[in-house]
Amino acid sequence: MASSTVAKTHCAPCGKLTGIFTCRGCAKDFCTRHVSEHRQMLGKQMDEVILEHDQLRQKLDEFMADPRVHPLMIKVDEWERESIDKIRQAASAARQQLSNRIRDTNKEIGDLKLLSQELTKARDEDDFVETDLTTWIEKLEKLYKDFNAPDTIQILQDDNEKPFISKITISARESIEIFELSAGCTRIEDNGQVMVHNRSANHGSVCGKGQYSSGQHKFRFEFEQFSPQNWAFFGIIPKSSIIKDSSWNTPTVYGWTTNWNVTRNGTQEGVTVATRSDINKNDIFELLMDCDRRTIRLTCVKMPTTATHQLDVDIALCPFPWKIFLGLQSSVGDRIRIL
Ligand SMILES: [Zn+2]
Ligand SMILES: [Zn+2]
CATH class of the missing domain: 1.10.287 (Helix Hairpins)
Structure with missing residues (x-):
């Protein structure tokens, strides 16, 4: 006697032992009646997604056509109105007092x-x-x-030190990356935007908050303060690694010191002893993290042709997600800011 070896399963919505369709999206089983209901429900959700998309698209078009309707622009308008109100109220109170004095x-x-x-x-x-x-x-x-x-x-x-009307300015940052963790002789300041060397004759490092596993990501760093005999380190570290104070030989790290000694997988190669970095205050370095090509590139912006270096990263040794990883050596007060 022939017998079916296909085991029936329970339909998720009605519980009957007639589930013959499995949805690969939610891995639930359905009977013939409920499989079409399930599709309809997904179709409805799709309509909602499209509606939300269209509404967002329309909003963006509105902002492009007239930036004055942007919520941030409205904030500036509010600041203007509130400031003017404050001035009017103060002027009105002063006039009242003055009238009384004049009549008196x-x-x-x-x-x-x-x-x-x-x-x-x-x-x-x-x-x-x-x-x-x-x-x-x-x-x-x-x-x-x-x-x-x-x-x-x-x-x-x-x-007074506190102004009656506080001036507003617009600050636009190039990235939303910030420093999150520090090790050794560094501390993080200014809401994560600055790393500072804070004890002499030793090393310190910081890693960023962002985690990157795909795409290209560009970061710019400015030396707000730097002692010319020193060097800094720019590179990447896997999220899974623990940061050490000596950036250039932290296991799994890839990157460069600013006198272009290369670190691969936490080992420094071709060390040129006592080479000066030739970095001045306000110099900018750009780190390009290309997760798709598994490379990193460091450029000293003031001399891009001579000072651009690229490294292939072995993701078996330095797995995703990557974080930015920076180090500072020796001098108290040296500062690097993420732009
Ligand atoms: Zn489903
Ligand atoms: Zn059913």
Whole structure:
């Protein structure tokens, strides 16, 4: 007697032992009725994805056509409005106080009253000479001055450290990479954007936060402070490796010191002893990480033709994901910033 060896399974939605279709997407089994329902449900979800895509596309088109509607632009508008409001409120309060003080200048009013009486009397009696006129002119001038700029009222401008209106600027970074971990004589500053050497006569290293397994990634670093006799190290480290203070011989690392000694898999090759890096403050180095071609490239931006070096990375020794890995040697205060 012939018998089927195909075991029936339970349909996921109805539980009947008639599951004959398996969806490779969710690995669930379905009966004939529910397999079409399942497809319909996926179709509906697809429609939602497309709708969301279209809405995003439309938003982007709007931003391109009129950048003023961008949320960040609206933030700038808000800052402008709030700052102007603040100024208006302060001006209005100052005007109010000043009006009260101006109406309250009793002394000048009293002096003017006396002068008026004096003048009326002198004219009525036709009793005045040149010296009287000079005195009255001087009195009038003084009163005029006191009204315009009374000694008792001053307008003071705040020169506090904290400004009344804080200025805004736009900062655009080239990458969102930051330093995350440090070892040895370095510390991380400025929200992960700067590595600083902080103890003399020893080494320190940092690795980045980002993890890279595909595509090309370019990073730029600026020497904010650098002692000319020193060198720095630029390279990569697998996420799975532990960073050591001596960057150039940390196991699994690939990269270069800035005097172009090569490190492959944590071993430095062709060491040129005591070669100076020839780096100055504000020099920029560019590290290109090409995960697809499994290479890294380092360029000193001020001399790209002579100072560009490329390394093939053996991913059996330095597996994905990679992280950026930098080292500094010796001098306290040397600083490298991710741009
Ligand atoms: Zn499915
Ligand atoms: Zn079913």
